[in-house]
Amino acid sequence: MSSLLPVLVQTPAHSQVGGTLSYLSELALPAGTLVRVPLGRRETLGIVWDAASQDQAEVDSSRLRPIATALTALPPLTAAWRQLVDFAASYYQRAAGEIALAALPPQLRELSSEQLARRLKRPAAAAGGAPATSLPTLTPEQSQVLGQIEAQAGPFLLFGATGSGKTEVYLRCVQTLLEREPDAQALVMVPEINLTPQLEERFAARFGAEVVVSLHSGMTNPQRLKSWLAAHSGAARIVLGTRMAVFASLPKLRLVVVDEEHDPSYKQQEGARYSARDLAVYRGRLEGAKVILGSATPSLESWHHSRPLTEGGRYVRLLMPSRVGDGGALPLVRRVDMNHQPKHAVFSPPLLEALKGRIAKGEQSMVFLNRRGYAPVLHCSDCEWKSECPHCSAFRVFHKIDRTLRCHHCGFTERVPRACPSCGSPDIRPMGRGTEKLEEHLAELLADVQRPDGTPVRIVRIDADTTKLKGELEAQLAQVHAGEVDVLVGTQMIAKGHDFRRITLVAAANPDSALFSSDFRAPERLFSLLMQAAGRAGRDAGISAQSEMWVQTQHPTHPLYENLKKHDYPGFAAQQLKEREQAGLPPYSFQALVRAEARTQETAQAFLNAASTFGTEAAASLNVTLYPAVPMSVQRVANVERAQMLIESPSRAALQRFLAGWHEVLHEVRQGPEGKGLIRWAVDVDPLTI
Ligand code: ADP
Ligand code: ZN
Ligand code: ZN
Numbered sequence: 001m002s003s004l005l006p007v008l009v010q011t012p013a014h015s016q017v018g019g020t021l022s023y024l025s026e027l028a029l030p031a032g033t034l035v036r037v038p039l040g041r042r043e044t045l046g047i048v049w050d051a052a053s054q055d056q057a058e059v060d061s062s063r064l065r066p067i068a069t070a071l072t073a074l075p076p077l078t079a080a081w082r083q084l085v086d087f088a089a090s091y092y093q094r095a096a097g098e099i100a101l102a103a104l105p106p107q108l109r110e111l112s113s114e115q116l117a118r119r120l121k122r123p124a125a126a127a128g129g130a131p132a133t134s135l136p137t138l139t140p141e142q143s144q145v146l147g148q149i150e151a152q153a154g155p156f157l158l159f160g161a162t163g164s165g166k167t168e169v170y171l172r173c174v175q176t177l178l179e180r181e182p183d184a185q186a187l188v189m190v191p192e193i194n195l196t197p198q199l200e201e202r203f204a205a206r207f208g209a210e211v212v213v214s215l216h217s218g219m220t221n222p223q224r225l226k227s228w229l230a231a232h233s234g235a236a237r238i239v240l241g242t243r244m245a246v247f248a249s250l251p252k253l254r255l256v257v258v259d260e261e262h263d264p265s266y267k268q269q270e271g272a273r274y275s276a277r278d279l280a281v282y283r284g285r286l287e288g289a290k291v292i293l294g295s296a297t298p299s300l301e302s303w304h305h306s307r308p309l310t311e312g313g314r315y316v317r318l319l320m321p322s323r324v325g326d327g328g329a330l331p332l333v334r335r336v337d338m339n340h341q342p343k344h345a346v347f348s349p350p351l352l353e354a355l356k357g358r359i360a361k362g363e364q365s366m367v368f369l370n371r372r373g374y375a376p377v378l379h380c381s382d383c384e385w386k387s388e389c390p391h392c393s394a395f396r397v398f399h400k401i402d403r404t405l406r407c408h409h410c411g412f413t414e415r416v417p418r419a420c421p422s423c424g425s426p427d428i429r430p431m432g433r434g435t436e437k438l439e440e441h442l443a444e445l446l447a448d449v450q451r452p453d454g455t456p457v458r459i460v461r462i463d464a465d466t467t468k469l470k471g472e473l474e475a476q477l478a479q480v481h482a483g484e485v486d487v488l489v490g491t492q493m494i495a496k497g498h499d500f501r502r503i504t505l506v507a508a509a510n511p512d513s514a515l516f517s518s519d520f521r522a523p524e525r526l527f528s529l530l531m532q533a534a535g536r537a538g539r540d541a542g543i544s545a546q547s548e549m550w551v552q553t554q555h556p557t558h559p560l561y562e563n564l565k566k567h568d569y570p571g572f573a574a575q576q577l578k579e580r581e582q583a584g585l586p587p588y589s590f591q592a593l594v595r596a597e598a599r600t601q602e603t604a605q606a607f608l609n610a611a612s613t614f615g616t617e618a619a620a621s622l623n624v625t626l627y628p629a630v631p632m633s634v635q636r637v638a639n640v641e642r643a644q645m646l647i648e649s650p651s652r653a654a655l656q657r658f659l660a661g662w663h664e665v666l667h668e669v670r671q672g673p674e675g676k677g678l679i680r681w682a683v684d685v686d687p688l689t690i
Contacts, residue, residue, distance in 0.1 A: 003028045005067065007037055007046040010101035019096070020049045024066040032076030034108065036068040043068050045109045047100055050082060071108070073117035074232065078251050080287045085247070087286075088279055093659055093683040094272040102271070103247030107225040119225065120233050138172070139165060141320040146172055152316055155281050155291040157261075157306040159569075160320030161330070162296045162535025167199075169320075170257045171206055173292065177255050178207065178237055185231070186255040187248060187289075188240050189276060191263035193218040194473060199240050199259075207238060215241035215248055243268060243276030246283065253289045256280045261293035261302055262528055264688050273684045277302075296535060296569070297528035300580065303573045304587040331506065331537040331547040333565040335556040346441055351507055351550050355446065358505045359486045362452045365505040366488045366536060369438060378405060380420035380428045393636040398430045400437070410638035438509065439489045451486060462490040494536075506537045507550040515558055519689055520585050523560055527572050530564050586686075590652045592659060593684040594666070595632065595644045603677040604643035605629040610674035612645060614665045615658070624649040624658045640679060646690065659683065 006020035023037050023046075033048040046067075085103070089096035108116070138146070142165050149156055149169075160166040174186045190199055193216045203212045213227035213236040230236035232249040239248050243266050258266070258280050266277040277293065284291035293302055293315070306317035323330070334354075341348040347355075358365050377395040378387035387396045389407035396405040398416065406413045419426045430437065439461040449457045462476050479485050483502060488494060514526035530551065537547035551561060563572035581588045594611070598604040608629035619626050627646040635642060649655040663683075669675050 002026050002066065004064070005029060005035075006049045006051055007035060007067065008049040008097045008100050009037065009039055009044050009046040011095050011097045021046075022064055024064050025070070026066075027070065029067075029070055029072075030076050032078060032082060034071040034074055034077070034104075036071070038065050038068060045101060045104065046097075047077060047082075049096075050079075069113060071113045071116060073113040073120065074229075075251070077232075077249055080253075080283075081247075081249055081251075083286055084279065084283050087282060088247075088272065088274050090660065091656065092272050092274050092685050093663060099247070099272050099274075103244070105221065105224040105228040107221045108228075111225075116229070120229050136168065138168070139320075139322070139324055141165075141322060142169055142172075145169055145318045145320055146176075148316065148318055149173060149290065149292065150176070153290070155284060155293065155315045156318050157298055157302050157315045158292055158294040158318045158320065159298055159303075159306075160294065160296060160318075161323055161567075162532065163323040164296075164320040165324045166259070166294045166320065167202065168324075170259070170292065170294070171202070173255060173257070173290070174203075174238060175206070178211075181252075181254060183234055183252045184254040185234065185236070185250045185252045186238050186257070187245060187250055187253060187280075188238065188257040189245055189259065189266075189280065190240070190242065191260050191265040193242055196240055196242070197474075203238055203240060211235075211237040213239055215239055215245040217242065217244060243274075246274075246276040246279045253283070253287050256284045256289050256291045258291070258293045260295055262295045262297055262299040264525070267686075267688045273682075273687070275686055278686070297531045298569075298573075300524055300573060300576055301587045304577060330567050331534050331549045333534065333549045333551065333561075333567070335561055335565070336550060336552045337556045338552050338554045341552075346438065346509065347445060348552055351552065352445055354505060354548065354550065355487065355507075356449050359446070359449050359451060359457050363504040364480070364483070364486060364488065364502045365507065366490075366494060366503050366533070367438070367442065367507045367509055368490050368494055368533060369509055378416065378428055378430055380423065380425055382425035382427055383420060383423040385420050385422040385428070391636070391639045392634065394634055400430075400440075412638075442487065442489060446487070457486050458484060459487045459489060460485045462488060462494050503537055504547040505550065506533045506548070507552070508533065509552055511551060512553050512555060515555060515560060520580070520583070521688065524576060527560055527564065527569075531567070531569065534564075534567070584648075584650070589648050589650050590655045591687060591690070592647045592655060593644050593687045593690065594647065594681060595642060595684065596629075596681045597640045597642050597679045598677050599639075599641065599679070600677070601631055601635065601641040601643060604641050605631075606674050607669060607678045607681065608643055608645040610672075611662070611666050611669045614669065615662045618658055618661055619647075622649065622654040622658045623651065624654055644690075655685075659685070 002024040005023050005025045007023050008020050029035065029048045031048050031050045035046050035048060036043050037046045085096050085100045088099050145158065146169060158166055158169065170188060177184050177186055188199070190196060196214050196216055200212060200214055213230045215224065215227050219227070227236070228249065231239045232251070234252060239245055239250060241248065258277050261277050267273065267275045281291050283289070302315065305313060306315040307313040336348045336351055338348065355365050378398045379385070387398065387405050389396045389410065389412055391410050391412055392407055394407060396407045396412065399406055403416045404413050405416055417428070420428050439459055443459050446457050446459070451457060460476060460479060462473065480488055508530060511526055511530065514522040534549040537549060551564070553561060555561070559575055560572065563575070580586065594608060596604040596607045598607070612626045612629070615626060625648045627648070629643050629645045632642040632644050647655065647658070649658070666681060670678060670681065
């Protein structure tokens with residue numbers, strides 16, 4: 001007799017098939033078993049799911065089909081993993097099948113059970129025996145923090161200055177765990193793929209390469225399968241990865257570290273828009289694993305959660321204010337009041353002098369723009385024509401290197417016109433400055449400056465354009481580390497994470513726009529970026545020079561810069577949280593966005609407003625506020641109009657209850673007259689940009 005199995009498969013994001021499909025099986029396979037099942041005319045990968053989610057009444061047994069194969073060579077995915085997927089699906093309003101299947105390595109779809117069995121390594125016998133390298137003596141702050149982590153349950157927020165030795169704390173926690181429990185596993189997450197090799201090296205050096213694996217989107221499919229199998233089988237004791245690693249199968253997970261927890265890259269920005277940081281905290285609680293979030297500039301949410309227990313805090317705040325060793329001095333922050341500098345100066349005379357001084361002494365400097373959005377737009381001085389993208393409500397950007405105009409939203413690229421397309425004037429030129437222009441301009445200004453050995457100054461630019469090819473970023477970083485570069489110019493990409501030991505001067509060329517952004521999180525991001533950038537300076541104890549962070553601004557007395565000058569994150573956070581509380585913004589409220597896309601703005605908004613009308617009553621009874629539909633800040637991309645609607649509540653639970661009920665309504669409106677012409681819609685819970 002065959003039994004009925006609920007199987008989770010990948011379903012289109014908004015198909016009504018939210019739960020599982022039923023299949024027949026000769027064997028009573030346990031939940032978590034990977035199977036291949038027929039779906040329509042294809043065969044697809046599925047996971048035997050928990051019976052609770054199956055609606056027996058809807059099963060028409062005459063139409064049931066048997067599963068094709070069971071991948072019994074692999075141990076089933078654990079109950080905790082399945083719960084994590086179910087939670088993420090319901091919290092972020094997506095199908096569980098979408099989340100679960102996206103978390104599995106693509107090659108699981110192709111290989112047979114036998115092939116997988118061969119690739120499955122036996123669990124490593126060694127308990128991750130640390131090679132006999134000599135460990136650094138812990139600083140008093142590190143010892144104290146490790147003691148607290150040992151003694152308490154967490155979750156922990158490790159608030160430690162850049163260079164305070166947070167990574168060493170993670171390493172010791174992992175070490176203690178591996179030594180104590182012979183099969184325990186640890187998950188360590190970092191925001192950027194670029195940071196994983198560096199981290200992998202450090203962990204492999206400490207614990208041996210055979211117990212450490214990485215998981216990130218930059219890996220090939222065979223690499224991903226290998227890492228995944230090692231983690232799933234327990235052979236890998238340590239998994240390092242980016243946000244996707246939060247869904248790694250780790251049957252013996254006991255420790256989760258989220259480094260740079262404030263980083264926006266932990267939020268998935270398409271499909272299931274989950275926050276890997278938040279899911280890590282949830283997963284830790286689910287599996288009884290300790291969770292450590294680390295940052296020098298925590299997200300205001302996490303900072304707020306780590307307020308004293310007596311005030312309602314939920315995280316334990318751990319402090320490491322000092323930098324390790326005598327490279328410990330934080331850089332001096334210098335504000336240049338651009339109101340008192342020559343008009344239109346991009347580099348103020350005092351900053352230029354400072355740069356020249358560093359070059360003459362053989363020291364390195366870093367100049368950054370806080371975003372790529374500063375890139376120049378082409379402009380006609382006769383008719384005010386600007387290089388708008390014909391498909392988006394955005395300007396195309398001038399790329400000098402291949403003389404193209406490129407839209408950073410839809411990718412539309414054209415050769416630069418010889419004359420103004422509107423009036424024919426030949427006088428078209430870039431306005432504003434991108435990194436490319438900045439580098440060129442700086443090279444002119446520093447043309448006559450020499451290094452101590454009499455050779456000319458060397459400037460290098462690092463941004464998304466110079467690092468498109470594989471290996472380019474590594475090569476450029478190596479140049480910097482080798483001291484072959486005097487001035488490094490780039491976007492925020494260079495301000496994050498990289499350990500530039502020889503840089504003694506960091507300059508933010510033009511950071512002001514974030515102070516007055518419509519996005520209430522812009523100041524938080526700017527402060528964090530500037531603190532991170534400042535943290536790049538003077539990390540090498542061997543360099544005795546006083547390092548400096550320069551900020552060119554027209555608002556030198558802005559509280560953000562005042563707090564930056566004092567390296568005072570708590571001061572900044574207190575001021576921001578006060579503003580947020582007064583305005584009823586997160587973390588004092590909880591938000592979700594519904595986005596809709598259509599050929600016309602009216603269609604997109606009509607859908608949202610109709611859904612809103614049907615939700616008014618429920619919203620009112622739950623203390624949830626529905627705002628009117630508005631165009632998104634980049635309203636049109638690739639000829640598609642985009643609108644959004646904000647939903648807000650002082651209670652996370654109430655917002656969740658509302659969204660759960662409202663989901664059906666959105667589906668119904670989509671099918672009705674107001675859904676006509678709609679291309680797609682999606683919900684973003686806890687959105688990071690509004
Ligand atoms: P963070 O992650 O807080 O920025 P790291 O853990 O990278 O800081 O530490 C900064 C530097 O200090 C690294 O080069 C690291 O090897 C070194 N370091 C960390 N802890 C110690 C220690 N206890 N003694 C000596 N050096 C240390
Ligand atoms: Zn013109
Ligand atoms: Zn475009």
